[in-house]
Amino acid sequence: MRSVVTGVGGYLPDQVVTNDDLAKIVDTSDAWIVERTGIxxxxxxxxxxxxxxxxxxxxxxxxxxxxRTPADVDLIVVATTTGDLTFPATATIVQRKLGCPVGIAFDVQAVCSGFVYALSVADGFVARNRAKCALVIGAETMTRLMDWTDRGTCVLFGDGAGAVVVEPQAGEGTTADRGLLGFALRADGTKQDLLYVDGGVSTSGQIGHLRMQGNQVFRHAVVNISEAINAAAADAGIDVAEVDWFIPHQANLRILEGVARRCGIDDAKVITTVADHANTSAASIPLALNTAVADGRIKPGQLLLLEAMGGGLTWGACVLRL
Known part of the structure; x- marks a missing residue:
C-alpha cells in the first residue's frame, strides 16, 4: 500500500514586501539581498x-x-513553527475552520524541515490503513519572528502555506508505483546555536526573534542535505539521476545551487521560487511544488525529490512519484 499525493494547493498573503521596501527600514539594498540570497x-x-x-x-x-471535500478528511498534520496558540495544535484549529469531522489532528515542529517530517508521519498512517484522506500542510508566518534591525535575517523570510492531500493506493512494491517511495530524516541538537529563536514558553516566556549564524548554516546545509538526498534515493531504490524534478527547501539560492551541484542534479530540474516567496520555512516545499504543478512543469507520474534543512538542526529528504 502506497501513500499517494492526489492534490496540491498553495496560498500566499496579499501583501508583497520587496527588497526596496525593506531598504527603507533596515540598512540593506535590493542588490545586496539578491546577490547573497537570490530573494x-x-x-x-x-x-x-x-x-x-x-x-x-x-x-x-x-x-x-x-x-475531495473537508468531510472526507480523517487526518490533518500541520508542519509549523508559528502556530496560532501555544495550544491547542494549529491542526485542530484548521480542522474546525474547514469543518472536518472528528479525526486525527496534530502539529509537527521541525522548523524548515517540517513538511518532509510531516509527510513521513502521514505515510505512517495512510500506508498502514489508519487514515483514508490526509491533509499534510506546511504553514508559516515567519515574519512575526523577525528582528527588523537585523539585516542578516529579516530579509530572508516570508509567510505562506502549502498543502497536499495524501490517500492510500495499492502499488506493486516497485519504484514505478505512485506515492511516497523513500525518506531520510536527520537531526543534530548539538548545532542548535546555529539557527534558533531566542524565546520560549518555559524559558523566557516570550516569543523571541530568529537568530542565525548564516555561514555555518550554509556549510552544514550543503554537506548534510546532500547525504540525506542520497540516503532517501537509496531508501526508494532509485538513482538521483532518475529524478524528474528536484524541489528543495527555498532558503537561499546559493544553497540550492550548491546542493544540486554536489548531487549532480541538472539546474534545469531544480524548482526555485525563492526569488518571489523568500524562505517560508515549512511552507516552502509545498508552495514550490504547487507552483510547478500549476504551471504544468510537474506532471502526474513524474519522480520528485524533496529536501529541507532547518533549526535544530533538522534536515531530511523524500522521494515520491506524483
Whole structure:
C-alpha cells in the first residue's frame, strides 16, 4: 500500500514586501539581498491573519485539486513553527475552520524541515490503513519572528502555506508505483546555536526573534542535505539521476545551487521560487511544488525529490512519484 499525493494547493498573503521596501527600514539594498540570497520579494500576512487562515486556504485548494471535500478528511498534520496558540495544535484549529469531522489532528515542529517530517508521519498512517484522506500542510508566518534591525535575517523570510492531500493506493512494491517511495530524516541538537529563536514558553516566556549564524548554516546545509538526498534515493531504490524534478527547501539560492551541484542534479530540474516567496520555512516545499504543478512543469507520474534543512538542526529528504 502506497501513500499517494492526489492534490496540491498553495496560498500566499496579499501583501508583497520587496527588497526596496525593506531598504527603507533596515540598512540593506535590493542588490545586496539578491546577490547573497537570490530573494527579490516576500509575502507578509495581515495583522489579523493567523497562520491557521493561511493553512485553511491552501488546504481548500489541495482538496479541490484532489476532488475531495473537508468531510472526507480523517487526518490533518500541520508542519509549523508559528502556530496560532501555544495550544491547542494549529491542526485542530484548521480542522474546525474547514469543518472536518472528528479525526486525527496534530502539529509537527521541525522548523524548515517540517513538511518532509510531516509527510513521513502521514505515510505512517495512510500506508498502514489508519487514515483514508490526509491533509499534510506546511504553514508559516515567519515574519512575526523577525528582528527588523537585523539585516542578516529579516530579509530572508516570508509567510505562506502549502498543502497536499495524501490517500492510500495499492502499488506493486516497485519504484514505478505512485506515492511516497523513500525518506531520510536527520537531526543534530548539538548545532542548535546555529539557527534558533531566542524565546520560549518555559524559558523566557516570550516569543523571541530568529537568530542565525548564516555561514555555518550554509556549510552544514550543503554537506548534510546532500547525504540525506542520497540516503532517501537509496531508501526508494532509485538513482538521483532518475529524478524528474528536484524541489528543495527555498532558503537561499546559493544553497540550492550548491546542493544540486554536489548531487549532480541538472539546474534545469531544480524548482526555485525563492526569488518571489523568500524562505517560508515549512511552507516552502509545498508552495514550490504547487507552483510547478500549476504551471504544468510537474506532471502526474513524474519522480520528485524533496529536501529541507532547518533549526535544530533538522534536515531530511523524500522521494515520491506524483
Amino acid at each position: 527579490r520579494q516576500r509575502h507578509r500576512a495581515a495583522d489579523d491573519q493567523p497562520v491557521s487562515d493561511l493553512a485553511v486556504a491552501a488546504a481548500r485548494r489541495a482538496l479541490e485539486a484532489a476532488g
